Amino acid sequence: MAVDLRSDFLTRPTPAMIAAMTEAAREPGHFGLREDPRQQALERRLAQLLGQEDALLFPTCTMANEVGLMLLARPGEVVATHAATHIVTSEAGAPAALGGLSVEVVPGDPVMPAPEAWAALAGRGTDSLLPRVAAFSLENTHNRGAGAPLTAAYMAEIVGIAKRHGIGVHLDGARLFNAAVALSVQPSDLARGCDTIAVSLNKGLGAVIGGALAGSCDLIARALTLRQRLGGGIRPTGMVAAAGLLAIESWPRLVEDHRRARRLAERLAGMAELRVDPAQVVTNIVVATIAAGGPSPAALCDRLARNGVLALPFGPGRIRLVVYRDIDDAAIDQAAAAIADSLKPER
Numbered sequence: 569m570a571v572d573l574r575s576d577f578l579t580r581p582t583p584a585m586i587a588a589m590t591e592a593a594r595e596p597g598h599f600g601l602r603e604d605p606r607q608q609a610l611e612r613r614l615a616q617l618l619g620q621e622d623a624l625l626f627p628t629c630t631m632a633n634e635v636g637l638m639l640l641a642r643p644g645e646v647v648a649t650h651a652a653t654h655i656v657t658s659e660a661g662a663p664a665a666l667g668g669l670s671v672e673v674v675p676g677d678p679v680m681p682a683p684e685a686w687a688a689l690a691g692r693g694t695d696s697l698l699p700r701v702a703a704f705s706l707e708n709t710h711n712r713g714a715g716a717p718l719t720a721a722y723m724a725e726i727v728g729i730a731k732r733h734g735i736g737v738h739l740d741g742a743r744l745f746n747a748a749v750a751l752s753v754q755p756s757d758l759a760r761g762c763d764t765i766a767v768s769l770n771k772g773l774g775a776v777i778g779g780a781l782a783g784s785c786d787l788i789a790r791a792l793t794l795r796q797r798l799g800g801g802i803r804p805t806g807m808v809a810a811a812g813l814l815a816i817e818s819w820p821r822l823v824e825d826h827r828r829a830r831r832l833a834e835r836l837a838g839m840a841e842l843r844v845d846p847a848q849v850v851t852n853i854v855v856a857t858i859a860a861g862g863p864s865p866a867a868l869c870d871r872l873a874r875n876g877v878l879a880l881p882f883g884p885g886r887i888r889l890v891v892y893r894d895i896d897d898a899a900i901d902q903a904a905a906a907i908a909d910s911l912k913p914e915r
């Protein structure tokens with residue numbers, strides 16, 4: 569069987585999740601948008617884990633991100649974000665198309681640009697020729713930053729700048745639980761002071777589908793209307809919530825994925841054709857840079873696929889490999905051997 573390292577959303581549900589979903593499917597569904605008791609329990613627990621008043625189930629983290637941004641910024645206003653975040657690279661222009669928002673990238677380090685760079689954008693509020701910066705959007709962990717976590721101290725500093733300027737903060741926490749594990753903190757430590765927090769249930773946590781948006785009761789009440797407007801009012805929710813309830817309690821086990829990702833990075837670091845720093849691999853994402861003269865990312869991924877490993881071309885000269893629960897030590901070894909083989913000159 570191919571070792572599929574393209575994304576952690578490929579995690580298969582555990583037997584316990586499948587049993588819980590089956591049980592939920594046998595019961596009558598609930599009619600209201602927030603009526604299902606499993607959904608209510610999931611939303612309560614997520615709010616608790618994230619230190620927020622309330623949380624709302626979403627079909628995807630993308631939709632939760634977009635609703636979060638629309639709650640914090642009005643048409644014509646600006647969302648500032650660090651480089652190559654999902655809202656910029658992978659949401660099909662939704663901030664502009666759905667919210668009338670423009671996105672400005674904060675210059676500097678792609679993962680944690682200097683606080684002064686955020687402050688400079690925040691501080692231009694008095695210039696009436698420019699659109700107002702209404703929201704900061706942070707991504708933790710940073711997918712295109714090779715899964716790097718943003719520290720609690722950094723988050724607090726940026727949140728502080730936002731608050732001083734009356735700016736809202738959205739957190740794309742699709743992999744926030746990975747960040748919490750890597751930094752040995754609670755998820756709520758990384759969400760503190762953020763106004764809206766989007767999370768994924770179907771990535772490393774392994775539910776089959778789902779995301780959520782957390783925040784104050786007032787914001788989540790408004791989020792319910794926006795979610796409905798976007799067609800996100802899934803019902804019945806029992807099966808989704810049944811898997812989600814088990815998924816969110818499983819977050820401490822993400823440490824195993826991080827250990828295996830590091831092991832993969834160590835194996836790749838020994839290959840002359842790739843550049844990987846294992847010390848930088850602290851969560852479940854490994855980004856490898858192909859050395860000069862090597863194949864293109866697409867060509868390497870094609871060759872890898874023929875050798876039974878699926879990886880993702882990830883921008884110029886880079887491929888991404890993501891580790892998740894179904895990727896065990898044997899799969900890591902199989903992947904490393906296939907990568908070494910695929911890098912050999914073709915005869």
Ligand SMILES: Cc1ncc(COP(=O)(O)O)c(C=O)c1O
Pocket residue numbers: 627628629630631633654707709711740742743768778779
């Ligand atoms: C950082 C980040 N945010 C948001 C998303 C969107 O998640 P979904 O596929 O549930 O819309 C992803 C998906 O990979 C992601 O990596």
